[in-house]
Amino acid sequence: MPSIRPMLVRASLSLGLALAVCSADLQARQSASHAAASPQKLSLRSSAAIIQDQETGEVLYGKNANTVTPIASITKLMTAMVVLDAAPDLNEIITISSEDMDSLRGTHSRLKPGASLTRDELLRVALMASENRAAAALGRTYPGGFDAFLGAMNHKAQMLGMNDSRFGDATGLSSANVSSAEDLTKLVRAAHQYELIRSYTTLTGHEVHVAGRPLAYRNTNRLVSNESWNIGLSKTGFTNDAGRCLVLQAKLAERKVIIVLLDSWGKLSRIGDANRIRAWLEAGAKPQGGGLQKSVQKKGRKPAPA
Numbered sequence: 434m435p436s437i438r439p440m441l442v443r444a445s446l447s448l449g450l451a452l453a454v455c456s457a458d459l460q461a462r463q464s465a466s467h468a469a470a471s472p473q474k475l476s477l478r479s480s481a482a483i484i485q486d487q488e489t490g491e492v493l494y495g496k497n498a499n500t501v502t503p504i505a506s507i508t509k510l511m512t513a514m515v516v517l518d519a520a521p522d523l524n525e526i527i528t529i530s531s532e533d534m535d536s537l538r539g540t541h542s543r544l545k546p547g548a549s550l551t552r553d554e555l556l557r558v559a560l561m562a563s564e565n566r567a568a569a570a571l572g573r574t575y576p577g578g579f580d581a582f583l584g585a586m587n588h589k590a591q592m593l594g595m596n597d598s599r600f601g602d603a604t605g606l607s608s609a610n611v612s613s614a615e616d617l618t619k620l621v622r623a624a625h626q627y628e629l630i631r632s633y634t635t636l637t638g639h640e641v642h643v644a645g646r647p648l649a650y651r652n653t654n655r656l657v658s659n660e661s662w663n664i665g666l667s668k669t670g671f672t673n674d675a676g677r678c679l680v681l682q683a684k685l686a687e688r689k690v691i692i693v694l695l696d697s698w699g700k701l702s703r704i705g706d707a708n709r710i711r712a713w714l715e716a717g718a719k720p721q722g723g724g725l726q727k728s729v730q731k732k733g734r735k736p737a738p739a
Contacts, residue, residue, distance in 0.1 A: 474713075475494060475709065475710070475713045475718070476709070477496060477694070477706045477709060477710070478697055478698070478699060478702040478705065478706055479496070479676075479694040479695055479696060479697040479702065479703060479706050480496075480497060480500070480502075480676065480695060480696035480697070480698075481496060481497040481498060481500045481502060481613070481614045481693075481694075481695040481696055482494065482495070482496045482497075482498070482614055482692075482693060482694050482695065482706065483495045483496070483498040483614040483615060483617075483618055483691075483692075483693045484690055484691075484692055484710060484714075485618045485690060485691045485692075486688060486689070486690060487622065487625075487682060487689040487690055487691050488689055493690070493714075493718060494710075494713075494718070495614070495615075496614075497614070498613065498614040498615045498693075499597065499613050499614075499615055500613055500614070500695075501597050501611050501612070501613050502611060502612070502613070502675065502695055502696055503605075503608045503610060503611055503672060503674045503675035504605060504610055504611060504612045504617065504670060504675055504678060504695065505605040505606075505610075505670030505671050505672045505674075505675035505678055506563045506565075506568075506604065506605040506668065506669065506670035506671065506678075507605060507612070507617060507620070507668055507669075507670040507678050507680055508568075508600060508602070508603070508604060508605030508610045508670070509559050509560055509563065509568050509603075509604065509605060509668060510560075510620055510621070510624045510630065510634075510668050510680070511586050511589065511590065511600060511620060511624075512559065512568050512571060512572060512586070512603045512604075513556060513559070513560055513571075513624070513627070513629075513630050513633075514589060514623065514624055514627060514630070515575070515582060515585045515586050515589055516552075516556065516571050516572075516575065517556075517627055517629065517630070518585070518589070519575060519576050519585075521552060521574075521575075521576070522552065523551065523552045523553035523556070524551050524552070524553065525551065525552050526549050526550070526551055527549065527550060527551070527552055527555060527570050527571075527574050528547060528548070528549045529544045529545065529546050529547065529548045529549070529550075529566050529567075529570055530546055530570070530573070531546050532569070532573055533546070533566040533569035533570045533573060534546065534566065534569075535565055535566075535569075535604070535606055537606045537607060538606055538672065540565055540606065542564065542565055542566040543643075543648055544564065544566045544567060544643065544648075545643075548643045548644065549643070550567070550641055550643065552571065552574070554567075554641050555567040555568075555570055555571055556571060556629065556633060557633045557636070557639055557641075558639065558641060558650050559571060560630060560633040560634045560668070561633050561634060561636045561638075561639055561650060561651075561652050561653075562639075562650035562651060562652065562653060563653050563668075563669060563670070564650070565604045565606060568603045568604045568605075569602075569603050569604055571603060572602070572603030572604075573603075579603075582603065583600065583601070583602075586600040586603075587599065587600055590616075590620075593619045593620065593623050594619055595612065595616040595617075595619050595620060596616070597611075597612060597613045597615075597616050598611065598612040598613070598616045598620075599611050599612075605670055605672070605675075606672065608672070608674045608675075614693040614694075614695055617680055617693045617695075618691045618693055620680070621666060621680050621681075621682055621691045621693070622682075622691060624666060625665060625666045625682050630666065631665055631666050634652075634657075634666050634667045634668055635652075635657050635664055635665065635666065635667055636652060636657070637651070637652050637657055637658045638650060638651045638652065652667070653669040654667045654668075654669050654679065654681070655704065656681070656704065656707060662683060662711070663683055663684040663685070664681055664682070664683045665682040665683060665684070665689075666680075666681060666682040667679075667680070667681045667682075668680050668681070669703070675695070675696065676695065676696035676697055676698050677696075677697040677698065677699070677700070677702065677703045678694060678695050678696070678697065678703065679692070679693075679694045679697070679703040679704075679706075679707060680692065680693045680694070681707070683711075685710075685711050685714045685715065686714040686715045686717075688714065690714070692707065692710055694706050694707065
């Protein structure tokens with residue numbers, strides 16, 4: 434009859450090995466989970482970024498958040514707020530003029546001088562598709578003219594506590610339009626209070642008719658059409674000076690957050706950063722401690738069309 438002792442020894446060794454493997458696997462998963470939730474492990478390609486809890490104002494992550502830099506078409510959120518604050522007739526017909534053409538960077542537009550749209554349609558395509566001539570026309574037709582419009586933009590920035598921000602035009606094509614990631618959380622928070630801005634910045638597409646011809650526009654942020662994202666406000670921006678920029682309000686991991694990504698070089702980097710942030714938050718990210726160093730960014734890049 435075989436001895437029971439060797440069998441018991443083998444069984445004990447097998448059980449011990451199985452427990453060791455399970456323990457190692459558990460430790461590996463815990464380590465991976467901790468790494469995913471660690472602010473130090475969130476690596477973003479954007480030069481400046483901030484993630485803020487919208488309801489509490491708590492900064493969950495910051496990277497060069499006080500760096501002052503051009504903001505390109507993120508400007509159009511301020512343009513929209515100032516226009517709406519003036520309570521104009523949104524059904525008024527506005528005709529694009531040569532004054533609305535881009536003399537700084539020579540950017541293209543399908544809205545030719547002589548094209549007529551309602552103020553509401555101009556607002557819609559300026560916010561959703563970042564149509565520059567639409568934004569320029571909104572500033573030009575502001576009550577009191579462009580100078581009054583520009584004054585209203587900078588005054589509103591001061592009222593919102595955006596102390597590092599300055600505005601020089603309605604489109605963002607001018608590099609005089611500067612801000613910081615921290616300031617832009619205030620801009621997004623304020624813009625999110627406007628129903629039309631929430632609606633127009635999250636449309637996936639819209640068609641307008643100019644001289645009897647349809648013009649189809651698409652949202653410049655592909656994430657708004659992604660059903661796995663719950664976005665309440667969105668705006669992209671790009672010039673060669675500003676890099677690729679993205680701001681948005683979204684609900685991620687049952688938390689409403691404001692995300693600002695600035696100076697992201699690489700066509701898909703800002704979208705990649707947004708997805709990295711989403712994964713980081715869903716992994717149970719903890720707020721980043723410590724202060725955010727303030728600096729001023731000066732760039733020597735040559736301008737390119739927005």
